[in-house]
Amino acid sequence: MLEKIKSNFNTQTWVLIPIAIGLNIAVGQIVLVLKLPVFLDSIGTVMVGVLCGPWAGALTGALSNVIWGIAFDPGAFPWWPVAFFIGYMAGRMANWGFFKSWWRVVVTGFVIALTAAIVSTPISVYLFGGITASGSSFITAYLMQTGQGVLQAVLSTGFLTEPVDKITTAMLAFAIILGLPKRTISGYPNAKNVETQTESKTELYIALGVVVLLILFAVFLLQGMIASLSG
Amino acid sequence: MRERLSFYIKRDSVLHRLNPLTKLTLTMALILIAFLSPWYWTPHFILLAAVLPLSFAGRVFPEFIKTALRLILPAATFLFLMQAIFQPVGETVIFKFYFLDVTRESLMFAFRNATRIFVMVSSFTLFLLTTHPSELMSDLSRRGLPGQFAYVIISTLQILPQIQAKAQTIIAAQRSRGLDTESTFFKRAGAIVPLVGPLVFGSFIEVEERAIAIEARGFTSKNLKTSLQEIADPSFERTVRWVLILLIIISALLNLWPS
Structure with a gap:
C-alpha cells in the first residue's frame, strides 16, 4: 500500500502539483469570463490523477481546496474530501485503462461526477442542513418542498448538476494531454495511462452501447425526479 | 482578481506571537465545538465571547470585520433565507407566503446554521490574518510534516x-x-x-x-534540514493545546450522549 502511494510521487509530480492547483484556479476564472454553465475547476486535479496516479491526484485535489481557502475564501476548506475523491477517481479510472480513447474518457467523467455527488452529499447535509450557498441549492430546496428527504434531495441535485461539468473536464484534460509532446509526459509515473489505442470495430460498438446506456441512465434519473415531483 | 494572495497582516500582538500550531488548534477547536456542542446557543456564544475578543487581541479588528463581512455575509444571508423558507420542519407557522411556510423551528434552525458557518469562516479568517503561511509551514515541517x-x-x-x-x-x-x-x-x-x-x-x-x-538543491534529500528562522513554542502553549483538544472531545461526547 505505502509503496503504491510512494510510486505516485517523483520530483516531477511534486513540481506538477502546485502548477496543477494554479491551473484549477486560473481555468476556473477563464470559464467565468466566458460565462459558461460549467466550472472546470478540477482540470488540473484530473490531469495529475491521470499522469501521476490516484494518490497524487487526491493530494492535489485536497490541497487545491486548502489553497483556495488560504488565498480566497476560507469557506472552501470543508469541501476538500470532494476534490480528494475527484483526483483519486480520475487516477483509478486511468489505471484501469479508462483514459485511452474519447468514449472511455466520457465514462471516466461520468464516474467522477457520481463520486463527487456522493461525497459532497454528507458534507452538505451535516454542515449546511442540505442547503448550501451555491445556486444549485434552489433545486435542492424545491425537491425538499415536494416532500423528499434531505439526503435524497441533495443527492438528486448532485446527480443532475455534476455530470455536465465533470465530463467536460475529463474531455478537455484528454484533449490537452493528446496535444502535449510525448517527451513532456514521459517523466510522470503513470505516463503509460494515456498511450492512446487505435479503436477496433468491436470497441466502437462497445462505445456506442456505453453512450446509449449513459443516456438511458440520465433519462431514468430525470423520470424518477419528475415522478417524485408530481407524486 | 485580488492583488494580494495571503490575508496576513504584519502587526505585533499576543495573537501574532503565539506558536502557529497553537493558533491552528485554537481555530479547529472553535469550529468543532461550534458544530459538535448540543447546546443551541454555543455557536453564538463562541462568536461573541471568543472570536470577536480574539480579533481585538490580535489587533486586526477592522480588517477582520471587513474581510469577514465581505466573505461571509452574502453567503450566510443567502443560507439563512433559503433555510428559513425551505426547511420543511416545525409546526408553529409565523407567516405564510403563497405555498411557503416560515415556522419558528425553521427560523431557529437557519439562525444556528448561519452562525455556525459564520464561526467557521471567521475563525479561519482570523487565523490567516495573524499567521504567515510560510511561518506555519516551517513550524509544521519542524514537527515532522x-x-x-x-x-x-x-x-x-x-x-x-x-x-x-x-x-x-x-x-x-x-x-x-x-x-x-x-x-x-x-x-x-x-x-x-x-x-x-x-x-x-x-x-x-x-x-x-x-x-x-x-x-539540484537537495529536494529529495533525506537529511534533516536546518531552519534559518526559529519559532518559539513555550511549554504553557503545549498545555493550552491539550486543554483545547480535551474541550473538543468533551463536546463530541456530549453530542453523543442520548438526550
Whole structure:
C-alpha cells in the first residue's frame, strides 16, 4: 500500500502539483469570463490523477481546496474530501485503462461526477442542513418542498448538476494531454495511462452501447425526479 | 482578481506571537465545538465571547470585520433565507407566503446554521490574518510534516499570481486576434480550447525545468534540514493545546450522549 502511494510521487509530480492547483484556479476564472454553465475547476486535479496516479491526484485535489481557502475564501476548506475523491477517481479510472480513447474518457467523467455527488452529499447535509450557498441549492430546496428527504434531495441535485461539468473536464484534460509532446509526459509515473489505442470495430460498438446506456441512465434519473415531483 | 494572495497582516500582538500550531488548534477547536456542542446557543456564544475578543487581541479588528463581512455575509444571508423558507420542519407557522411556510423551528434552525458557518469562516479568517503561511509551514515541517507539503503550499501561493497573469495575457492576446469570447453560447464554448490550451501547454513545459532546479538543491534529500528562522513554542502553549483538544472531545461526547 505505502509503496503504491510512494510510486505516485517523483520530483516531477511534486513540481506538477502546485502548477496543477494554479491551473484549477486560473481555468476556473477563464470559464467565468466566458460565462459558461460549467466550472472546470478540477482540470488540473484530473490531469495529475491521470499522469501521476490516484494518490497524487487526491493530494492535489485536497490541497487545491486548502489553497483556495488560504488565498480566497476560507469557506472552501470543508469541501476538500470532494476534490480528494475527484483526483483519486480520475487516477483509478486511468489505471484501469479508462483514459485511452474519447468514449472511455466520457465514462471516466461520468464516474467522477457520481463520486463527487456522493461525497459532497454528507458534507452538505451535516454542515449546511442540505442547503448550501451555491445556486444549485434552489433545486435542492424545491425537491425538499415536494416532500423528499434531505439526503435524497441533495443527492438528486448532485446527480443532475455534476455530470455536465465533470465530463467536460475529463474531455478537455484528454484533449490537452493528446496535444502535449510525448517527451513532456514521459517523466510522470503513470505516463503509460494515456498511450492512446487505435479503436477496433468491436470497441466502437462497445462505445456506442456505453453512450446509449449513459443516456438511458440520465433519462431514468430525470423520470424518477419528475415522478417524485408530481407524486 | 485580488492583488494580494495571503490575508496576513504584519502587526505585533499576543495573537501574532503565539506558536502557529497553537493558533491552528485554537481555530479547529472553535469550529468543532461550534458544530459538535448540543447546546443551541454555543455557536453564538463562541462568536461573541471568543472570536470577536480574539480579533481585538490580535489587533486586526477592522480588517477582520471587513474581510469577514465581505466573505461571509452574502453567503450566510443567502443560507439563512433559503433555510428559513425551505426547511420543511416545525409546526408553529409565523407567516405564510403563497405555498411557503416560515415556522419558528425553521427560523431557529437557519439562525444556528448561519452562525455556525459564520464561526467557521471567521475563525479561519482570523487565523490567516495573524499567521504567515510560510511561518506555519516551517513550524509544521519542524514537527515532522514532509518538506514536500510545505513546498506545494508555499510555491502554489507564489505561482498562482503568475499563472493568473499568464491567463489574462492569453485572453487579451486571443481577443486581439479576433477570438469571440462574448457572443453566442457555441462561440464562447468553442473559445475554451484556444484559451486553456496555451495556458496548460506553457505550464507543463515549465515543470521539467523546475524539477531539475529543485532536484539540484537537495529536494529529495533525506537529511534533516536546518531552519534559518526559529519559532518559539513555550511549554504553557503545549498545555493550552491539550486543554483545547480535551474541550473538543468533551463536546463530541456530549453530542453523543442520548438526550
